[in-house]
Amino acid sequence: MLLDLVSYLWSSLSTNVAGAMDYAYESNYFMGLVSCIMALVFIVHVKSASIILTNLCEPKPRKSLIERQPSPIDIARRGVFRMDHVEALQWYSYDELPPAILLENNGKTVIMRISCGPECTPFISGGTLPGNYYFVEAIFKWGASEHSIDSRSYAMEMQVLHATNMPDAAYEYLTVSYMFALTHQKNQFLDQVVENLWAIRRAGSVIELPPFDLATLMWCFNQDYYTYRGTYANGNVVLPSQWAICPRIFHIGAEQLAQFGALCDEQGCRIAINARKKQPLGDRCVALNC
Numbered sequence: 373m374l375l376d377l378v379s380y381l382w383s384s385l386s387t388n389v390a391g392a393m394d395y396a397y398e399s400n401y402f403m404g405l406v407s408c409i410m411a412l413v414f415i416v417h418v419k420s421a422s423i424i425l426t427n428l429c430e431p432k433p434r435k436s437l438i439e440r441q442p443s444p445i446d447i448a449r450r451g452v453f454r455m456d457h458v459e460a461l462q463w464y465s466y467d468e469l470p471p472a473i474l475l476e477n478n479g480k481t482v483i484m485r486i487s488c489g490p491e492c493t494p495f496i497s498g499g500t501l502p503g504n505y506y507f508v509e510a511i512f513k514w515g516a517s518e519h520s521i522d523s524r525s526y527a528m529e530m531q532v533l534h535a536t537n538m539p540d541a542a543y544e545y546l547t548v549s550y551m552f553a554l555t556h557q558k559n560q561f562l563d564q565v566v567e568n569l570w571a572i573r574r575a576g577s578v579i580e581l582p583p584f585d586l587a588t589l590m591w592c593f594n595q596d597y598y599t600y601r602g603t604y605a606n607g608n609v610v611l612p613s614q615w616a617i618c619p620r621i622f623h624i625g626a627e628q629l630a631q632f633g634a635l636c637d638e639q640g641c642r643i644a645i646n647a648r649k650k651q652p653l654g655d656r657c658v659a660l661n662c
Contacts, residue, residue: 437612442651443602444518458661462498463592467585479575479638480607481646484510505534505546511606514632515645517551527554545613547604551621558625561588569631575638600658
């Protein structure tokens with residue numbers, strides 16, 4: 373009975389649509405009207421799908437957590453808690469060539485993302501991490517590093533966001549920080565990014581880079597790094613994150629740093645500095661993982 377009803381309704385709908393289309397072909401005015409309606413339906417459909425996808429991808433409200441653990445901070449080495457005999461960090465697939473690397477100027481910072489299958493996404497495990505943390509993106513903060521060590525700031529900081537797929541993990545995100553001191557000598561590994569910044573000077577610009585393995589840009593350290601709970605901000609979102617601060621300070625040439633400062637925001641003004649202001653540590657603890 374139900375099948376007969378469905379067949380009848382489908383037959384009626386097909387007949388009416390066919391009749392409308394026959395009339396449409398005979399009438400230019402009606403054909404234009406049908407085309408406009410179909411285009412509008414398509415746009416609304418795509419927009420609805422986009423909204424649904426955005427809502428699914430947006431992180432859950434974390435406002436209270438973000439307020440309790442602000443970043444960046446100054447790391448006073450005399451006050452850190454030393455954790456001895458911590459398992460070494462393990463880095464996987466960072467030395468493999470990703471199929472594609474994308475570089476974006478979002479008007480606040482430079483975001484670097486990769487395109488690859490789940491089975492070859494770089495990830496970190498070991499240490500005190502409760503599971504695997506997979507590469508999401510890397511951003512750059514210049515004009516000054518966001519973090520400092522014993523009140524000493526540097527010229528730039530690269531922050532690499534990772535995320536876990538474990539639902540009950542103590543923290544969902546891990547951000548690895550690398551700081552760069554200004555020198556007269558350029559960093560040849562940074563050139564893989566710097567030499568392409570001219571193509572994304574306008575806010576909203578995105579380009580594809582020649583592929584390179586991330587390990588040439590991100591040192592895969594194992595021990596003697598600092599950790600604390602803070603927040604990650606790329607100009608679009610703010611996320612609560614566990615931080616892992618690389619103990620080694622790298623270098624960047626003056627001309628290379630100037631290329632970052634030549635990028636523009638949404639108003640067309642140069643982004644001379646995009647580092648956040650220092651925040652108090654409060655009752656949080658900075659650990660040295662040895």
